[in-house]
Amino acid sequence: MKLEMICTGEEVLSGQIVDTNAAWFANVMMEQGIEVQRRITVGDRLEDLIAVFQERSLHADVILVNGGLGPTSDDLSAEAMAKAKGEPLVENLVWRQRLEDWFTRNGREMPLSNLKQALLPESAVMVDNPVGTACGFRVKLNRAWLFFTPGVPFELKEMVKGQFIPFLQQEYGVGAKVAVKKLLTIGHGESALADKLETLELPEGVTLGYRSSMPHIEIKIFARGDKAIGLLPRVTNHVRQVLGTAVVAEDRQSLAEEIHGRLNQSGFSLALAESCTGGLIASDLVAFSGSSSYLHHGLVTYSNESKVKVLGVSPQTLDDHGAVSIATVEEMALGARRLLDSDFALATSGIAGPDGGSEEKPVGTVALALATRGGVYSQMIKLPRRSRDLVRSLSAAVALDMLRRELLGEAVIVDYGSIGRYSK
Missing domain, CATH: 3.30.70.2860 (Alpha-Beta Plaits)
Structure with missing residues (x-):
């Protein structure tokens, strides 16, 4: 089975928005053992849409078309598909009733423009959208089934999982093994x-x-x-x-998800003191529901003054060793843990760049510490020639992995290949 994807929209084609839908879809299909063999992005131009539907339907077996099902004048997918088949648009009475019921249920008057979303190519099979006002549909053209979905990400995901994958399994017997x-x-x-x-x-x-x-x-x-x-x-x-x-x-998307899974409802507590990562670790953890069961606090102590006044870092330590040092980051972790007597505390302090480095501590130098009830683990890592964002995200990942290893009773400090380390 040859599977392709057509993404529509001027904002996608021009780069105004990143097409995360395509990446998500390809990943989900790969998990079903199906490789997306081609992806095409088309703007909101009727002639271009008609041409690409006709051309790709000669080569693919199934094409997922994403976007262009809204109520505005630049939403042209249904009209283009009807013209590609040489047939009229016909009002789908089932979906019109669903639209009217949806607006009534939400106490709103339905704009006339929304009626456009009930117009489907005459030969189309309606595909339910349980979470939005635009129904999907599928149409057979030449050798291919074209399966149309809205561009709204959560609507696409709902329909792919609930409608598209079962369709592939039924029609082509794929994904079952x-x-x-x-x-x-x-x-x-x-x-x-x-x-x-x-x-x-x-x-x-x-x-x-x-x-x-x-x-x-x-x-x-x-x-x-x-x-x-x-x-x-x-x-x-x-x-x-x-x-x-x-x-x-x-089977995790990130180390933050792994840590959340291990700490949630575990009875353990965690504190954070972040400098160069600027709250990134805290943000990654609180993205998961239930993080309040273990996360005591996340402090962004960016300045030396805040490290001293909030965390209790010694001014002498900062004078002698600097903010990016083992001594400082250990005191940061200990201070963060001490505030609420947390079981664990992570601390980060580094030079994310692109400016601010020195010969002794170049850009990409980061100090990390994990404080526990039994002691403190710390290390200095080297992340040269990385972007500011990557220095921060890698630092957060290594810090979380230090905690993961402690929770598993493994060695907390290890080598990671391309991540260099300073010896103490």
């Missing part, structure tokens, strides 16, 4: 990871995939068929052994 394991890594580039794994002899039906989402690289281990699925745990363990400390989580 596929399993995937995801290993999250830090500190190694995609090519370095591939070099380590390319010599592995994988069983038939098992393949590897890579996804870069810095500061992480995700390795996906796909198993297709009953026999391969049965071997998946063994292959996963082998990959873990080969990569060693690079692997920091399994």
Whole structure:
């Protein structure tokens, strides 16, 4: 089965917004064992839409069309599809009633422009949208089924999971015998990871995939068929052994999700004192519901004065060692933990750049500390030639991994390959 995607919208084509829908869709399809073979972005021009629908329908089996189903004049997907098939738009009475009921239920008067969302190509099969005012639809043109979804991300995701994937399974028998394991890594580039794994002899039906989402690289281990699925745990363990400390989580999107999973309702508590990461660690954790069960506080102590007055860092320590130092970051972690007697505290202090470095402490130098009830662990890492954002996100990831390792009873300070370390 050849699967393609057509994304519509001038704002996507011109780069005014980043097309996260396409990345999400390709990732979800890959987890079903289906590779998206082509993606095309088209602006809001009727002739261009008609042409691309007609041309790609000669080559693909299924095309997901995302966007252009709204009520405004530049939402042209339904009209373009009707013209591509040479048929009229017809009002779908079921969806018109759904629209009227939705507005009545919400105490609002329905604008006449919304009626446009009930107009579908004559041969279209309506596809339910349980979370929005634009229904989807599917149409057969030439060899392909074109499956239309709204551009609103949460509506797309709802319809892909609830409607599109079941359609593929029913029509093409795909996705029923596929399993995937995801290993999250830090500190190694995609090519370095591939070099380590390319010599592995994988069983038939098992393949590897890579996804870069810095500061992480995700390795996906796909198993297709009953026999391969049965071997998946063994292959996963082998990959873990080969990569060693690079692997920091399994079946998680981020280290923050991993830490949240381990701390939520655990009875443990955590405090944060962030300087160079500027609240990034706290933000990543509070993105998850239930983080209040363990996160005592997150303090952004950016200035030396705040480090002294809020965390109790000694002015002499700052004078003798500087803000970016083992001594300072250890006192920051201890001070943060002491405030509410937290079980753990993480602290960061570094030079994120692009300015501010020195010969002794160049840009990308970061001090990290983890304070526990039993003591303090600390390290200085080197992140040269990275962007400011990447220095901050990598620093946050290493700090969280220090905590993860402590929770697992493992060595807290380890080597990560491309992340350099200063010896104490």
